[in-house]
Amino acid sequence: MDAQCAWDRLTRRISCLSSANGADSFGQGKNTVRMSHLFGRTLRAAPNDVEIVSHQLMLRAGMIQPLGSGLISLLPLGWRVVNKVEQIVREEMNAIGGQELLMPVVHPADIWRESGRYEQVGPEMARFKDRADRDMVLALTHEEVVTDLARQQISSYRQLPMIVYHLQTKFRDEPRSRGGLIRVREFTMKDSYSFDLDEDGLDHAYRLHWRAYDRIFRRIGLRFIIVGADVGMMGGTASHEFMAFSENGEDTILYCDQCGYAANREVATFQRDEPVHEDALSLEEIETPNTPTIQALADLLGIPTSKTAKAVFFMGSSGRFVFAVIRGDLDVNETALRNATGERTLTPATADEIKAIGAEPGYGSPVGVRDAVIVVDESVRDTPNLVAGANKPGYHFKNVNLGRDYEADIVADIATAEEGFPCVDCGHPLQVTRAIEVGNIFKLGTRYSEKLGADYLDAEGQAHPIIMGSYGIGPARSSAAVVEQRHDDKGIIWPLSIAPYHVSLIEIPSPHDDRSREIAERLYRELEEVGVEVLYDDRDERPGVKFNDADLIGIPLRVAISARNLANDQVELKLRTAKDAIFAPVDQAVAEIVRMLAEIAENEAHEFGLDVETDEPRY
RNA sequence: CGGGGAGUAGCGCAGCCCGGUUAGCGCGCAGCGUUCGGGACGCUGAGGUCGGAGGUUCAAAUCCUCUCUCCCCGACCA
Incomplete structure (x- = not known):
């Protein structure tokens, strides 16, 4: 073995013995393979009920094989692709100073109790007992464990800032998996975590991840858009998602091609109409038979839907009845409503629940209801003399006005943005598209460090909770998103950067x-x-x-x-x-x-x- | 969890409604021969607890009940 060869072995580039070690009789070379021995056959036809393109093509190309619902094996060709995505992720994470480590998939339940998420998270978390009867869980994510690591490893401001990451299995028992690799229950995620002294440091780490993610998704050939997003169950102060354009995506994105505004529909806002100035007219009950929908009501009275008020009813997870009121031409954004009320989840109220607070399905209004949290959209605050339900079948009120006829507990922007609505930043009509979420970045703040007691000492010896950020990428999902975007009637068109072979x-x-x-x-x-x-x-x-x-x-x-x-x-x-x-x-x-x-x-x-x-x- | 669809050979499907030989077809697979630049052809062959359990019947892939699994839509979801 010459010096170069020895060095190559040391640096793990190649085995210098490969041509002599008999691998070729298995069809496998250093970085090559014979199709006669390739594990994974191509299929002429995909199963009839598989509908998403990436799922069909990866199945037909012999890259994946399903094991169960949301459980998919990556065959050699598929694994090579995903592995290349992972290597690109590693390179870019290392480039921003990330240190790779590895945390377990199985966690003691106690650590999730410490953060409060053991109770907070629902059935999507797999729970079991070990032989000693201890409560255990399968990792949905690793904030708890990384924060536990941080409280052991970090004690001084001198150590900060730091970024750690790993590529590890997550298990989320989704109520419904679908679409091949796009939505599975068990998957590998690259998740990284930043530790900083203060908000400025967090902001820096956040921007570093932003740029790293931008490079990663460009390198694998995705067309994507970065959008503002809801912080959801993570908690925290800011969040963005990296969304790959695809008709088969599960998210709806609104964006402005004029100024660059982009947001997940869950959090998208738009320029609200100017308040209408009009004297309040007197309240009047009118008979409106067979008008349980806004459209029927507007047709009957010959008025635009924007002169009506729509009532939408939910039960909050805290047990409160949430009564949302919005102008008839708009729809309630459930995420916005959830955030406005602080409810963790909202479920549509049943007819019985609606009647119990004194309202009437199809003819509901906040006038005269009790035991409900009244949430009024800005549109209703700003539009006087609306037609709203009279809380009895077949009747509505004319000239309903906030403050005179009923009070709001909360006034907020709870309207869903739609295609064509004016951009909140520049007024240009918003565009809409479907997309696949391939990455996300979160400013966590001290949500976990406070709960778990991960502190550092400053120069004065004062303890402060570490400021954290959390950042995820799904390499396999990203690969599937590439297939969604890059294929023709013959099959997949991989970019060289992640093709299984050159x-x-x-x-x-x-x-x-x-x-x-x-x-x-x-x-x-x-x-x-x-x-x-x-x-x-x-x-x-x-x-x-x-x-x-x-x-x-x-x-x-x-x-x-x-x-x-x-x-x-x-x-x-x-x-x-x-x-x-x-x-x-x-x-x-x-x-x-x-x-x-x-x-x-x-x-x-x-x-x-x-x-x-x-x-x-x-x- | 709600709605819809499907489980028959490795893959794609027929048969089931109207019960009755040894459960078929195409592709794939194995052998032989002929072919050889965009999914060839002939011959021979292997391969199936008809998802599972129970029931009805002289007789069940087929009818009934229960159950499991998968797919699609919705609810849900970092």
């Missing part, structure tokens, strides 16, 4: 002529030597089968060796994205392949915007 080497067999096989074998070894990742289709299949599989799997560069081209001493090279192939002399094939790969990488860097500065975080 090159699909196809040998086209000829009867009575072993030359194509010989050349292909030689090229295979030479490419392996220079470090090109090759998926070598050495199967005894017809050309069409091989071409179709290569397209389906989505390898960026296809190299075909056939008697036909060898007659001219040529091999055929074709980009997955190109319509036509080009040809190169056999003896220059390796050099040409390497050159083309470099060119693909360069084009991708340009296409993905890696050669331009990342936008400044704006929030």
Whole structure:
């Protein structure tokens, strides 16, 4: 073993013995594989009931295999993709000073009791007892454990700031998993945590993550948008989500292409109408048969829906009845309502519950109800003389006015933003799109450090809770999002950066002529030597089968060796994205392949915007 | 949890309504032969507790009851 080889082994680059260790008899090279021995077969058709494109294609390409609902095995091809995403994540996390570690998946319940989430979190957390009858849980996330680590490891302001991260399994018993890798119950997440002295430090760590995430998602070829988001069960003061555009996404995003405003629909706001100035008219009960809906009411009276008030009823998790009132042309945003009331969850009230507070389904208004938290949207505050229910079937009140006819417990912005509504920042009409959440960043503050007692001592010897942030990425989900965005009718179109292999080497067999096989074998070894990742289709299949599989799997560069081209001493090279192939002399094939790969990488860097500065975080 | 759909060979499906030979078809798989640049062809063959349990019946993939699982929509969800 020469010095270079020894150094390579030390730096874990390669095993210097690989060609002699018999791996090839299993079809596996250093960074290559023979399709004849590839674990995972391609399917001509996906199961009928699989509907999401990424799910179909990854199934057909032999990248994944389902085990149960929301439980999916990654086969070698799929795992290589996800692993590459994870490596990119590692690189970018290390680049912002993140230190990788690993925390357990199984946690003692006590640590979750300390944060208060053992009781707070519902059935999505898997709970069990160990043999000593101790309560245990499977990790939904790792704030508790990392905070426990911090209280042991961090004691002085001199140690801060710090960022740690890991790639670890999470289990969330989702009420409903769906869509292949997009929504599963068990998955690996990269989660990182920042520890800082103060808000400024947290802000810095937050911005670092913002930029790192921006780079990560660009590098894997995603088209995405960064949006303001709800802090949800995490608690904390700010949150953004990285959303990959996809019709199959589960989130709805509103954005402004004029000024760049973007937000998850849950928290999106818009420019509210100017208050209407009008003298309050006297309250009047009118008969309005068969008008349980706002539309029916407006039609009957010949008025716009914006002159009506809509009542929406919920039961809060605290047991309070939440009575939301909004102008008839708008809809209540449940997340906003939840945040306004401080309720953890809201569920639609039943007819009995509605009647119990003195209201009437279909004809409800806050006038005369009792034992309810009245939440009034700004639109209702700012619009006098609305038509609202009379709390008896078939009757409404005209000229209902806040403050005169009823009082509000809370006045807030609880309206849902819709496509076309004026942007809150610039007034331009908002656009709407569906998206997949591939990453999120949270400013946690002291939510966990206070509960668990993770303090540091400042220069004066005073103890302060550590200021924390929490940041997640789902590598497998991100891979599926890439497939959603990059495919055609033939299959997946991976970017080179995360393709399972760089090159699909196809040998086209000829009867009575072993030359194509010989050349292909030689090229295979030479490419392996220079470090090109090759998926070598050495199967005894017809050309069409091989071409179709290569397209389906989505390898960026296809190299075909056939008697036909060898007659001219040529091999055929074709980009997955190109319509036509080009040809190169056999003896220059390796050099040409390497050159083309470099060119693909360069084009991708340009296409993905890696050669331009990342936008400044704006929030 | 609510609504809908589906479990029959590795994959895709038919058969079930109207019970009755040895449960079929295509793809895939194994062997042989012919083919050989965009999912070839012939012959031979292997492969199935018809998701599970119970019931009705002389007889159940098929009818009844219960149950499990998966998929889709909704509720839910960092």
